[in-house]
Amino acid sequence: MILPIRVFGDPILRARARPVSGPSDALRTLITDMTETMHHAQGIGLASPQVGRSERVFLVDLTSVMAEMDEEERVAYQPQPMVFINPKILWDSARTVQFEEGCLSIPDVREDVMRPESIGIEYHNQDFVRERLDAGGILARVIQHEYDHLDGVLFVDLISSFRRSMLKRRLRDIAAGIVEADYPLAVQRSRAVA
C-alpha cells in the first residue's frame, strides 16, 4: 500500500523514533508498504517517520543509481532495497565530502550537504538478523541522511546559514501546506490557510 509522505513542518519528522522491539507482522507490513511508497515516489531512501511511523526503520534502494557504481559496489549492495532496523552508526570518517541531497519530505529542494565520506553501521536486516556494514560513496550518503530522520534531523539543518536563509520562504510555504509532488503527501490542511 502506498502511504502518504509527511512533509517539512510535520512534528513527527522532528521526533526521535522508538526502537523496534522485534520481528512482527506489523513490521513486515510496514517494510512492504515503505518499499512500495519509496518506489512509487522514485526515492532512493525512506525512513519510517516520513510515512507517519516513529520507529527506527529505514530503507535504501540504489537500483536507480547502480549505473554510476563499479562492479564490486553493485555486488556488495544486494539485495535491494536494503532494510535497516534499529541501526547504530559505529564510526564515521574524518574525511568529509560535499554532495547534493534532496528529501521526499521536502519536495523540489536540493542542497549541497557536507558529511563524512564513509561510515560503519550495525543494524537488523529485513529478517531481523544483526548485520554490520562498512559503506562509502552514495550508500554512505543515503544511510546518513535516513539515519538522521530517526533522530528528527533533516538535511536542511546541515546547510550553511546563508543557504538556509535563502530557503526560508520555501520551507515556510511547505510547512503551511503550499506544496505539491508527483506522489501522495500528508499535508495538514489546518496549516494551509496560514
Ligand code: NI
Ligand atoms: Ni529524507
